[in-house]
Amino acid sequence: MRIAFMGTPDFAVPVLQALIEAGHEIAAVYTQPPRAAGRGKKPKPSPVQRVAEATGLDVHTPERFRDAGVVEAFAALQPDVAVVVAYGQILPQSALDVPRLGCLNAHASLLPRWRGAAPIQRAIMAGDTATGVCVMRMEAGLDTGPVLAEERLAIHAHDTAGTLHDALAAISARLMVATLARLDAGPVVPRPQAEAGVSYAAKIEKAEARIDFVRPAGAVLAHIRGLSPFPGAWCTIGGERVKVLMAEVVEGVTPGTTPPGTALDDALTIACAEGALRLTRLQRAARTPQAAAEMLRGFPVARGTTLG
Numbered sequence: 001m002r003i004a005f006m007g008t009p010d011f012a013v014p015v016l017q018a019l020i021e022a023g024h025e026i027a028a029v030y031t032q033p034p035r036a037a038g039r040g041k042k043p044k045p046s047p048v049q050r051v052a053e054a055t056g057l058d059v060h061t062p063e064r065f066r067d068a069g070v071v072e073a074f075a076a077l078q079p080d081v082a083v084v085v086a087y088g089q090i091l092p093q094s095a096l097d098v099p100r101l102g103c104l105n106a107h108a109s110l111l112p113r114w115r116g117a118a119p120i121q122r123a124i125m126a127g128d129t130a131t132g133v134c135v136m137r138m139e140a141g142l143d144t145g146p147v148l149a150e151e152r153l154a155i156h157a158h159d160t161a162g163t164l165h166d167a168l169a170a171i172s173a174r175l176m177v178a179t180l181a182r183l184d185a186g187p188v189v190p191r192p193q194a195e196a197g198v199s200y201a202a203k204i205e206k207a208e209a210r211i212d213f214v215r216p217a218g219a220v221l222a223h224i225r226g227l228s229p230f231p232g233a234w235c236t237i238g239g240e241r242v243k244v245l246m247a248e249v250v251e252g253v254t255p256g257t258t259p260p261g262t263a264l265d266d267a268l269t270i271a272c273a274e275g276a277l278r279l280t281r282l283q284r285a286a287r288t289p290q291a292a293a294e295m296l297r298g299f300p301v302a303r304g305t306t307l308g
Contacts, residue, residue, distance in 0.1 A: 002027050002079050003019060003027060003180075004026075004028050004074065004079040004083070005052075005082075006029075006082060006083070007048045008031045008032040008048050008087055011086050011108070012086050013169075014172065015085045016029070016052065016085075017051065018174065018177050019176070019177065019180075022181075027078075029058065029060070031045075031059065031061055031087070032061065032087070032088050033063055034046070060073070065089045065090075065091055065092070065095060066090075079099045080101055082098070082102075082103040083106075084103055084106075091138065103137070104135055104137060106172040106176050107119065107133065107136060108131070108132075108133055108164075108168045108172065109132065110130065111136065111143060111150075112198040112199070113128075113198070114199055114200070115143035115144070115199070115200050115201065117203040118202065119131070119201040120168065121161050122201035122226070124161060125225075125227075127222050130155055131168065135147065135150075135179045136190070137190055145190075145193075146191060147190055147192075148182075148183075149175050150175075151175050153168065162228060211235040213260040214261075216275060217249045217250075217274060220277055228246060229245055229289070236308035238301075240285065241285055243284075243289075245281040245282060246279075247277045249276075249277060250275070259306070262305070262306050266301070266303050267296070268301055278292075282295050
């Protein structure tokens with residue numbers, strides 16, 4: 001097929017690579033414009049742009065896809081289908097109507113649960129036991145389109161946003177290629193999304209990353225896992241901001257009257273509103289991630305210390 005690909009972050013790269021390997025013609029790649037990053041604040045191209053340019057593909061980086069000229073140039077490509085994966089811009093109806101087979105989006109959730117910007121993080125933070133990928137035909141609404149294919153994935157106790165990101169990106173690539181093969185063979189009847197069970201995965205705000213130990217230990221752990229490794233849940237220890245990348249619930253520990261956020265020992269077992277957590281992997285400012293035991297050798301946290 002002749003495909004217009006739209007994507008921006010690392011999550012979209014495996015899908016683009018799979019489409020190329022499957023022999024599809026990539027008419028053009030659309031991605032977000034380079035953004036200032038790093039200490040020098042130099043414009044940095046997106047992961048998709050870097051891969052596309054290295055492959056010799058035509059790359060477009062419009063600030064606003066809604067502009068008439070952008071839609072006209074898109075229509076001039078005459079794509080059979082547009083494949084959209086975490087592009088980061090809303091496509092107007094005039095663009096959605098261009099490809100003869102529509103615009104297909106690989107979304108990292110089991111729709112209609114977790115429509116929106118941060119489905120991977122929100123699924124873990126909410127304590128979901130399963131997630132997955134849906135390939136849907138896009139509509140003007142936010143992730144409301146009918147689903148052409150779906151694959152489920154269990155969320156295990158050790159999973160973080162990072163591990164699910166990689167697993168779901170691989171599923172997205174495989175599922176999109178398979179869906180295009182089905183469309184090439186003949187009509188595919190999509191299923192409308194259910195009206196019940198709709199939830200929205202709002203963008204992760206910076207203020208959310210701070211750990212609130214005045215919650216049950218299991219909820220605090222889900223919060224930590226859902227934000228690991230990026231942006232990273234954090235707390236203050238001795239006035240220093242420290243990211244917590246992994247922890248574990250400590251069974252059988254009842255803090256009693258100990259205030260939440262208090263270290264119950266010298267090994268980073270921390271009291272929560274209900275139960276306790278042992279922080280197992282952390283990252284101090286401007287340092288690499290460390291196992292708790294390694295960090296404590298140079299940065300001891302004594303029993304009775306209050307984490308903020």
